[in-house]
Amino acid sequence: MEEVEGGAREERRTPPRKRLAHRVPLPVRHHWKPVGLLCAGLAVLLVFFSDARVTPFVTSASVEDADVITENLPGTVGLYDTTAAHTFRIEYDQSDFDKMMKAYEKDGTKDTIEADLTIDGTYLDDVGIRLKGNSTLQSLRGSGGGPGGPGGAGGFGGQGGPQGQDQGQGQGQDQQEQGQGRQGQDQGGQAAGGMRAGGGGMTQYDLSADKPEELPWLVKIDEYVEGRAYQGNREISLRPGVDDQLPLNEALSLSLMEKSGQPAEKFGFVNLTVNNRPAATRLMVENPSKDYVEQQVAGDGVAYKARAGGSFDYVGDDPTEYETSFKQLNKKGSQDLAPVMRLLKWVDQASDEEFAADLDRYVDVDSFAAYVATQNLILNFDDMAGPGNNYVLWYDLDTKKFSVLGWDFNLTFSGDATSGPDDSTSMGGFGGGGGGAMPGAAAGGQDATGAPGTTGAAGGQDATGDQSAPAEGRFPGGGEPPAGGFPTDGELPADGGFPAGGQGGPPGAQDTGGQDTGAQDTGGQAAGGQAAGGRMGGGGGMGGNALKEKFLAADAFDTVYHAAYKKLYEQYYGSGYGTSTLDTLVTAAKKSGADASGVESTAKSLRTTLTSRTESLAKDKVITGG
Secondary structure, three states: EOOOOOOOOOOOOOOOOOOOOHHHOOOHOOOOOHHHHHHHHHHHHHHHHHHOOOOOOOOOOOOOOOOOOOOOEOOOOOOOOOOEEEEEEEOOOOHHHHHHHHHHHOOOOOOOOEEEEOOOOEEEEEEEEEEEOOOOHHHHHHHOOOEEOOOOOOOOOOOOOOOOOOOOOOOOOOOOOOOOOEOOOOOOHHHHHOOOOOOOEEEEEEOHHHHHHOEEEEEEEEOOOEEEOOOOOOOOOEEEEEOOOOHHHHHHHHHHHHHOOOOOOEEEEEEEOOOOOOEEEEEEEOOOOHHHHHHHHOEEEEEEEEOOOOOOOOOOOHHHHOOOOOOEEOOOOOOOOOHHHHHHHHHHOOOOHHHHHHHHHOOOOHHHHHHHHHHOOOOOOOOOOOOOOOOOEEEOOOOOEEEEEEEEOOOOOOOOOOOOOOOOOOOOOOOOOOOOOOOOOOOEEEOOOOOOOOOOOOOOOOOOOOOOOOOOOOOOHHOOOOOOOOOOOOOOOOOOHHHHHHOOOOOOOOEOOOEEOOOOOOEEEEEOOEEOOOOOHHOOOOOOHHHHHHHOOOOHHHHHHHHHHHHHHHHHHHOOOHHHHHHHHHHHHHOOOOOHHHHHHHHHHHHHHHHHHHHHOOOHHHHHOO
């Protein structure tokens, strides 16, 4: 009670407490049934699907890439103008470099360090540089001049030397980039396979931290300055090899592909100095990236770069399972891996008849025929069927079809220069059908009796031990695959090496200390766990590529493949373009400061291979039409 004016008292009552139902907001009370059903549904989902994985697919085409160029430096001369003499100067803090090298020597970590770069007189501060390669770099970790490919010292335990001696432990291939392995040379200065070091195929590099001007580098223009590019390029690769090891074979391969209208990385020769060290002439190459595909490939599409050690196998509908096999380069956020997954599923599940009938629904057949024919013509030891998986899948958003783009051609012009259009020239598979056999070997690699077909003795020697050119079915220069076969899980060894020390004969052969007796395992598994058919791991890693193998095995595509092969042969060899282009490349390399005698020696070896390839293929019935 309260006393109010006039002495009267007023009684203040406490308002009645609301009922529980009235405490619920009015909209909810009016619509309680739908809310209740929703809650019940969520409860059911939690009970039955609480352990399920959600795998979102991005399908909206309205989202654009956030990774754009905001500052594009024009420079003074075209970066990849091969008629110009180019100069690079890289300057960094020595302590940063020392830490980077120690990290790599310890566990293979490739740290990026800050540096200043001057390109043809244009200064760029704060670029990023890191080592590029894997097996190429093994000599930096005390592996004794590690190669970047099979067949050389430290390669596959191959016998590339004049006496066929073992030259070291096997080394693995790079997870993103493929290296090379130098062949032993005969007394005439050429490797057993007819290829001098640097002139084609495999080159062993004795790299040293004391010679940074010779190290393979990846230069990243926008590493510390977001959105910056130099003439549209944000990544530049400096390939290994100087003087007589300058990779003219890669430059020639890229020139031939450009001639035929196929997408190819741009390249040039550059005179490089690092922290006032002596200059070295290097091959610089456009690095496969978002910028590369957007500049080199016409049309609207998505690029998927295959990862070394990855697989071409269909492994289900979870897109995260494919991230170790493919890297999407562009249109991130607006597109996803779904097209690749559909392709892999179809290739995996299609019968031979279905593959022949429906391939053109998934793949641009004419483009793919040109790609496969080119890899054979340039004797690419490590194409899409090799362990490096050196290819990019391009998915055209208009036609809904795939094309295959090649990259990393440092193992071209390897092996038998007389290999024909239906012989395998790539590393993967070793006898698992077209495109899966050993270089120079026909598919299968065995005759009807199960004995070795046309394979010769290991190490580039004949049965008597005399030095010879590499026999069919062998690695260029006499190198051999490792004992125990190649990995079947699609992964490369973490230390860059191959199992069991990287020595041994081809799959199914005995390891006899460097000499292959040709003995075969007649059981269901070839020696080393390789399936009898020759394929390793279903087309991933070391095991070839199912798309290429099925294409070459199908009679339905003989006409389109052979037509592409004949046309490209005329462009590359019959017209003399390959030889004349090689001369132009030698001139360009010298203009950028390359050692004249070394480059000429390399070119001489490569020119010999071009001549042999031209003359041999000119007699092939695919070329003659006979």
